[in-house]
Amino acid sequence: MNLRLRSNAIMAVAEQLVVGITFFVLYGVLIRSVGAEQVGILSLVLVLTSVGQLANIGFGSALLRAIPMHEGRGERHLSIASIETSALCSALFYGGLLLIAYYPFQYLITIQAGPQYAPTIAAMMVPATINVFAMGLGAVSTAGLSSIMRNDLRAVANIVGGILCLAIVFLATPRYGVVAGFWALAAQSIFVLLATWLFLYRQLPGLHLIPRRLNRTVMRDLVKVGYKLQLQSLLVMALEPLSRLLIGHFGTLSQVTYFSMAARYVMQMRGIVYSASQPILSAFSYLRESDPARQQQLYATFSTVIGLAAIAMLSATAAAAPFVGELWIGKREPLFEGFAILQSLGWLAVTVILGSYFNAYSLGFLRYNLGSHVVMAVANLVLGVALGWAFGPWGVVVALTISLVLAGLIMGIGNARFQPHGSRFLSLSNMATLALGCAAVGTAVAGYHFVRGYWPMLASGLASGVIWAAVMLPAFAFHSERGLILNLLRLRIKRRG
Structure with a gap:
């Protein structure tokens, strides 16, 4: 194959x-x-x-x-x-x-x-x-x-x-x-x-x-x-519908619409990273049977690069939220913008650890993956009701974000024991890149709103993108693992024998 x-x-x-x-x-x-x-x-x-x-x-x-x-x-x-x-x-x-x-x-x-x-x-x-x-x-x-x-x-x-x-x-x-x-x-x-x-x-x-x-x-x-x-899928897929129903209870149908649009926007952008990484699962399972040494080499490369790709994609998703919202809805909508930024932060936490997630998946060791999803679902329900009652729709979305971050931490720490080369993502360079990603979101969003007062929508969106790139690109250019990104672009694996 x-x-x-x-x-x-x-x-x-x-x-x-x-x-x-x-x-x-x-x-x-x-x-x-x-x-x-x-x-x-x-x-x-x-x-x-x-x-x-x-x-x-x-x-x-x-x-x-x-x-x-x-x-x-x-x-x-x-x-x-x-x-x-x-x-x-x-x-x-x-x-x-x-x-x-x-x-x-x-x-x-x-x-x-x-x-x-x-x-x-x-x-x-x-x-x-x-x-x-x-x-x-x-x-x-x-x-x-x-x-x-x-x-x-x-x-x-x-x-x-x-x-x-x-x-x-x-x-x-x-x-x-x-x-x-x-x-x-x-x-x-x-x-x-x-x-x-x-x-x-x-x-x-x-x-x-x-x-x-x-x-x-x-x-x-x-x-x-x-x-x-499937239980994991059930718990993940229950997140948005539950939040949607809670927002419908504590808010209005219009707020449900803006939350649904923000959720879909973030999931589609996150899906680019997830979809690109999905072939790795089949590759892990196949190579574990036919070429274990090559599987370990592939894991070492993939786990680092997927973390960096997640930071780049989801920080860009959050930074572009004001422009995308105005383009999509036809007006500036603070609810869409805020909901999208919060969900981008939450989904970042469960995307940076995809390397260890897929590795444990291919081994059939699902304890930490499943446990993290249970914690995530319970936290989303309990916090969603409590914060939704106290703060309305904003509280519901904050609860969703917290539950995703908790799940990412549990999976990342728990699955580290199954990693053939240990965790290479928790390095100083990666932490600095993550911090710059958050800074890039804040400056790009603020820049869009400032420039929008003087320039049209498309020009403001372009300016916001330039601001994000000015903060993020140096972080990747001087990253200690930048060579792995180039290696991934050239990676070809063929069946031996």
Whole structure:
């Protein structure tokens, strides 16, 4: 198996960018067409998508570790059995979940939004259900492509699906309003599911076009690892919906909209770093079976560079929040800006430690990963209620940020014991870079607001970017590990033997 690390990372980033642009345009069109209140309803109904994605007991996540291991051992038949078993189990599980949850969820959201929005919520539920089911099955096929290092094919499916989604939004929103947004998302999910499964079918001879093999032994092995991973996913994915519901309780629908937009913005930008690093998990699992020495070398390089990339990306995300908010919403919105900056800080804490996270994941040692997620979820709930009651929506977002920082600390410290070369991120150079990243955010945001009083939006955004670069670039240029960044750009790993 050719690992194609560089090309897979590039395509993963391209995919993330297109998905982010799709959502950016989707929300931008809808908020200008129907207003923040209507988009707030869409944001609440989207909670069903978050809940639905938890229903596969971690099959998609388990495939990212299982298939590279089977391929490294030459067990292609087990790779195929793992994919078909995951697809069948996911279909059964999603179908049952949606049948049970459909009307209770509709009732809950109607209470949250108000009875005056009941017809709109009812109209959204059908496409929302289709979207959840297609996304659930698509998680298996996309994970299958990622596990055999064909992120390029997965990216093609998602890019075309994003274009299809935008086409439907532009054509249907003037006539059907906010409901058109959900039908666009459903069409995108169906297309991605069909395209990625066909790609997988062509890449793995022996895979059935319609899954028919449910291997109980394989299912037990996948569930053994998958339920832990899925519990982690459940706890992570519950963060935003819980915060969204708390903001809806302590605030207004407009505040829910701005929080959802800020959360999506930060997650898309963080997703660029995360997506680029995802091929590393399959590489760790494959090389651990076929070339352990090379796996250790790869880890030493990756763990340092991913920390620096996280600081650069998320500090830039926070610094650009005023410009992005004004461009996206059409006006300067302090809520979006503040929510985005706080969430950038929180997600930075759980992104800088991705090297140790993926290493422990590939080993099957999930104690600290899972424990940190439990602490994160409990802290978000308890602090969210307490701070939300005291300070409103701002308190809810501060609680989310604190919970993310706690999770990052627990994972970073706990997983250090599994690192083959120890932690190289906790160095003086990296701490200085982190401090400069925070300083760059403060100066860039202040610079944008100052310049905006005299210059137009685009010029102010450019000036803010220059200020951020002036603070951050010297930190990377004189960093003690700067050579590793250049090495990563040239890194190619191919199968031996």
